[in-house]
Amino acid sequence: MDMELWYTEKQTPDHGITSKIRRTLYHEQTDFQSMDVIETKTFGRMLVLDGMVMTTDEDEFVYHEMLTHVGMFTHPNPKKVLVVGGGDGGAIREVLKHPSVEKAVLCEIDGRVIDVSREYFPAIAGALSDERVDIQVADGIQHIEAHKGEYDVILVDSTEPVGPAVGLFQKPFYQGIYDALKPDGIMVAQTESPWFNRDLIAQVYQDISSIFPVARLYTASIPTYPSGLWSFTLGSKGKDPLSVDVSEIPELETKYFQPELFHALFKLPRFVEVLTQGEK
Amino acid sequence: MDMELWYTEKQTPDHGITSKIRRTLYHEQTDFQSMDVIETKTFGRMLVLDGMVMTTDEDEFVYHEMLTHVGMFTHPNPKKVLVVGGGDGGAIREVLKHPSVEKAVLCEIDGRVIDVSREYFPAIAGALSDERVDIQVADGIQHIEAHKGEYDVILVDSTEPVGPAVGLFQKPFYQGIYDALKPDGIMVAQTESPWFNRDLIAQVYQDISSIFPVARLYTASIPTYPSGLWSFTLGSKGKDPLSVDVSEIPELETKYFQPELFHALFKLPRFVEVLTQGEK
Structure with missing residues (x-):
């Protein structure tokens, strides 16, 4: 045996x-x-x-779809998109489902994540070979400082707030993202579990609210992530996702996201909503 | 150490x-x-x-609120309510938050669950001492057979579909519930995880759809339950929850449920929605 x-x-x-x-x-x-x-x-x-x-393999679709499509469909015409982190390529794969995209930049600090994902997760990383993708093995904080006013959408696909990703949960980074976005630009960051990371979510929401005219929090079910419930925080310099006309969202090939889910995402359980109101 | x-x-x-x-x-x-x-x-x-x-203690509020309030607020005037299973008393506690309720019957097959919950979980089981509560230590299937046309709302708060609860996931039981409900009655059952119990959810949804004129599926985040995502299936002889006027839902003291969540609950991720369409 x-x-x-x-x-x-x-x-x-x-x-x-x-x-x-x-x-x-x-x-x-x-x-x-x-x-x-x-x-x-x-x-x-x-x-x-x-x-x-x-x-x-089994639940990656939730995280990658939900990090990507809410912001992408809030932006009226996303052409140039940056993914910070996300070396497995899953967010890039979802970004490329939007026909308006002309260039998708992946800025991953650890090139080995990209290499190993290509070898062991071809269904996730395969899109990294698309000709619209520009792979930068570099520090995300330095990248956004060097590219002011360039991006329509920036997605923060970070690891947990320990080790190399600590700076990706801090206010100066979100200010840097604001500056790296065009005037109607939108950011979305993964922001941990509403069950286990309440202080962090409340702080990030407050930081993004203080920088962007629009901030929104939403969640998705990811069974292999802590608590099974995961949060995402959106900041917008332009459009509010609540004003998106869902009838104009085209159908994509997705397994979790669908247009009729779009507005429902922003209706939060009370214990999650209070995180956007300064409570924890 | x-x-x-x-x-x-x-x-x-x-x-x-x-x-x-x-x-x-x-x-x-x-x-x-x-x-x-x-x-x-x-x-x-x-x-x-x-x-x-x-x-x-920490996450019980989700399950008990979400099993209870969606059906209770769909019914225009729930006076007599049955909870099948639910010996911990949490569903009864939530039922009693509705001022229209005159009688709440708990039919739990294992009286020891009630006794031990009263001792170790007073914040959950305390409501069992309310004078509107009628505790029956009995088999739920036999109880509904003996009480035809009596209830406004029936909640199925069962254990997993093994051991004593197997019959609570089968079609004859749902037919029995239909018969035990008044003409505008509503049932809600806990129906396991959309990640791990897809066959069961699809089967139960089909069974309830074939018996009740209205069937609806919704979910909630429960970190200590398998996958962290849990499903509930509602069957209604009368009102469709989709036609509930949310502005008429009063505020209750809840931590998960809130009126503005009501309609959003029925907007499902695509991989969950397909379970209501005969796919798995």
Whole structure:
């Protein structure tokens, strides 16, 4: 009888998920983080950075669709898009589903994430070979400082707020994004769990509200992320997503997002909505 | 140094949650199931039946509010309400927040769940002492057969579809509920995870659609339940929840439900909506 291998992520010091794995596929200590690829029985292949699940075959569609399409459909005509982080390529894949896009820049600090994703997650990373994609292995904070007023949409597809991603949850970074956006530009950032990261969500919402004329919070169900509920924070220099005419949103090939979900996303459970009102 | 105790629930054969516990508080093998009360660091006290989390101090509000208020606010004037299962009393607590309610019947097959909940979960079970509550320690299927045309709202607060609750997920039970409801009656059942129980949800939705003129599916985020996303299926002999005027819903003291969430609940992610269309 083979031994049973289980991967356990402590999502908080006292709680986590545990998943049976068929085999470990890859391990590397990159210049920035520890990186593992494992094959789980329930969620397929799983990319793990610094011990935390980043993406899995089975539920990656939720995170990548929901990070991308809400902001992209709020913008009237997104041509030039930046993804900060997101080396697995999933957000870029979703960005490229929008025919208006002429250029999609991926700015990922750890080039090894890109290489390993291409090898082990071709369904996620495959779009990185599209000719509209410009891959920059570089620091996202420096990139936005060097590209003022250039982007229509900027998506922040960061790891958790530890290690290389700490600066991506701080106010100066959001100000930098504001400056890197065109006058009607829109940003969306992944902003952790409404169950486990309430202080962070409230702080980021306050920071983005203080910089952008429009700030909105929404959530999605991601079973391999802490608590299974994940939040995204949108900042807009132009259009408010609440004023989007849903009948004008074209159908894309998606598994989670659909046009009729668009406005419902901003109706939040009370314990989540209070995070936008300065409570925690 | 004390040993570390962790409770692990395999929510599928190959995936689950694990939670550090301060101590075990109670264990009993009842006539129907194994019952444990443990104190976790992240979610407070946790009631575990047959090894599966039923409720916790920290996230119980979601399940109990969302099982209860959607159906209760769809009904124009719910006076007599039945909860099948739900021995912890949480659904009854929410039912009693509606001033129209004259009688709330709890029909729980395992009286020990009621006793232990009263002792270890007073904030959840306390409402069971309200004078409007009629506690029946009995089989839910037999109860509904003996009470035809009596109820305005019936809530099915069952355990998972194994052991004593198997019959509560089958079509004859839903037909029995239909018969136990008054002409404008409404039922809501907890119907498991859209990630892990797709066949079951599709089957239950089809069964309820074939019996009730109106069937609706909605979801809520419950971190200690499998996948973190939970589904509820509503059947109505009268009003369609989609036709409820939200401006007429009074504010209750709730932490998850709020009136402006009401219609948004029925806008489903595409991978969930297909379950209502015969796909899986």
